[in-house]
Amino acid sequence: MMRKVIRRRIGTASGAWLAAALLLLGPAWGAEVVKMGYSGPLSGGAAKYGKNCETGMTMAVEEINAKGGITVAGRKYRLEVSSLDDRYRPDLTVQNARRLVSMDKVTSVFCPHSGGILAMMKFNEKEEFMVMGYSTHPKIVEMGNRLVIRMPPDIRAYASAFSDKAKERGIRKVAAIPGIHEYAKIWMDIFDEEWKKRGGTISDVSPADYSKETDxxxxxxxxxxxxxxxxxxxxxxxxxxxxxKQARELGFKGKFILGDQAKLDEMQKVVSLDKMEGTIAVTPLYHRPIKDAPAFSAAYKKRFGEGEVSTFESASHYETVYLLAYAMEIAGTVSEVKKIRAALPQALPLEKRGTLAPTGVFGLRDNGAQLRITYGTEVVGGKWTEPFGIKY
Incomplete structure (x- = not known):
């Protein structure tokens, strides 16, 4: 009936407007909708981090829909992202997840912080939805949960590599200002262990609320x-x-070591690179020796603006949305969660499907850990150096 009404109106002013709108919507218009859930910090001090993850998902969904969506068991579907702000609070993540599953009928909920991920893992198998976690917390893939995916490498990979580099650079005593969230606590514990293995010492530790404090x-x-x-x-x-910035104002002349959540190219908008001299951190995405990273970074800027930085988070979420979409096609279902999870390894590698793999994702372990290539760098002479590989 709807198609008949639309046909009759083409040629009128309203019909011309509608035709233009349908053209913009692309070939997936009219298809059934499959929603993917997202719960993350979209306000507060971690809002930029949360939005980076969300925009990676958005970019993938837009590309898939522009190509006609996905075809599952002979039926066409277009994708949507349903996002809710949890302000980095696990209790809100739980509320959001249950709302997304019950109201939006999502089969997966993406979350970029360990507190929210671990909270959802207490009930996601029973309520049958996948937790798509972006956190380096090792516990996520050590609990035997069959419906969890962890995108980034383990914290220990970064803590070990950065400890080696710090020792190589003559650092002996490290102080710390970690966040108060779960991820930061675990990162601190693992770094402390790795650093002491190398003969280093930890002087003072002063936890801060990165989501609220500015002084x-x-x-x-x-x-x-x-x-x-x-x-x-x-x-x-x-x-x-x-x-x-505030450390330099107080006269601190030493170096900095950054957990993987902090990105040099984003920090550069707040403090100049010369102030970060000697910093050890993860390599900016577009500076990594990965074939698809430059192309993804260019496409990201074109979509979201020249001033926006494509991060490892945005790229990982982009890849994982594609993996889920392909897994649904392979499994022949958009609703049977266990079948979709079982099909995920068959969706790799992304390159064989003509899809960008900007972080170099190449595998998926049985425990849900995605396998990626990752890199670190240093700031020397007001610029970051060539990347060094991080094994895990």
Whole structure:
């Protein structure tokens, strides 16, 4: 009936407008809808981090729909992302997940923080939805949950590689300003273990709320008093950049070590690279020696603006949406969660399907850990150096 009505109106002013709108919607218009859930920090100090993850999903969904959506068991579907703000609070993640599953009928909920991921893992198998986690927390894939995916590498890979590089650079004493969230606590514990294995010492530790605080002078005064060679920061880019800026204002001349959540190219918008001299951190996405990284970065800027930085988070979420879409096609279902999960390994590698793999994802372990190539870098002479590989 709808098609008949539309045909009769083509040629009128309203019909012309409708035809133009349908053209913009692309070939997936009229198909049934499959929604993917997202619960993350979209407000507060970690909002930029949360939005980076969400935009990666959005970009993938738009591309898939522009190509006609997905075809599952002979039926056409277009994809949508249903996003809810959880302000980095696990209790809100749980509320959001249950709402997304019951109201939007999602079969997967993406979440970029370990507190929310672990909270959902208490009931996701029973309520039959996949948790698509972006967190380096090792526990996520150690609990035997058959419906969880962890995108990034384990914290220990970064903590070990950065400890090696710090020792190589003559750092002996490290102070720390970690966040108060679950991820930061685990990162701190693992770094402490790895650093002490190498003969290093931890002087002062002053946890801060990266999602709320903007004045870090009290924390810095405390840790700088111990004369550390470097300060370890564990939290999102913008707050971490503020800490670096305020540390230099207080006269700190040492180096910085950054947890993987902080990105140099994002921090550069808040504090100049010369102020980050000696920093050890993850390599900006577009500077990694991965074939598809430059193309993805260019496409990301074209979609979201030249001022926007494509991060490892945005790229990982982009890849994982594609993996889920292909898994649905392979499994022949958009609703049977266990079949979709079982089909995920068959969706790899993305390159064979003509899809960009900007982080170099190439495998999926039985425990849900995705396998990717990852890299670290240093800031020397006001610019980041050539990447060094991080094994895991």
């Amino acid at each position: 870090y002078y009290t924390h810095l005064t405390k840790v700088i008093a111990g004369n550390p060679d470097a300060i370890l920061l564990i939290g999102p880019s913008e707050p971490a950049a503020l800490i670096v």
